[in-house]
Amino acid sequence: MNEAGDPAPRALKAGEAEKRSKPSNYPEPFFSRMAKREKRPLGTPFGLTSFGVNLTRLEPGGESALLHRHSRQDEFIYILEGAPTLITEDEEITLSSGMCAGFPAGGVAHHLVNRSDADVLYLEVGDRSSGDAVSYPQDDLQAVLGPDGQWQFTHKDGRPY
Template sequence: MPVIDPAKVPVKTGSIYPEPYAGMMKGRSSLRHWHLNEDEFVMVTEGECTLVQDAGETVMRPGDCAAFPAGSTDGHHFINRSDRVARFLVVGTKAPREVATYSDVDLRVEIEGGKARFTYRDGQDWTGPR
């Protein structure tokens, strides 16, 4: 595998969330979530992040890593509570079909063939917060 040139890696910003969540997460991380089919690995590369999970919070610093196996319903996300820039690397398995459930809001997303479909947790099409 060739060495990755950081200067050539595309920067991904923004969100696929529907409103109002897209606006709430602008410039931030993600809603607290868990994946049905994808394993996820995170490594903090700069600054300080707080990992929020069902059982509580853990402060993470450069070099600290966390792993979230597919199917574990322990929702997670990272928050920067400092006044400094924080960065982290996220690696996922990119399952052909994925379902992510958001722990703190009535929202889930089904992703297949590069298309996202948002629903409520009961599977009904999402039309906005209820």
């Protein structure tokens, strides 16, 4: 069974998976920065709960997330199409189809930006570690994964959004 209580499919075409209902969980003013990002959860339809997989499309000018790092979650990306720029705290790398990158928990802050004129399509994989927290070195934002599995966002001084 999936989250909706429907029988889980055995297989599906990734590009036909249902789009995430909203482009981001971020509060404003960060939410609107994700307008050029489309995620199709691929693990959820199968009832997977230990890790998540998304087929993500970034339009030109789009970004994958704010520059961030997880405290407990490992992340992995695999570029299917396009040439996004991987931005970390200390370097920028232009990626291309067939390239991949991994981000261990507590490691370097990172995100992808599409500076090209064509869409970027990639797979992102991350575990769903309880107690995970996310820091955003360039923005007045922090997040903690609540016991309900939902992200709770606050300013860095703890004030809620």
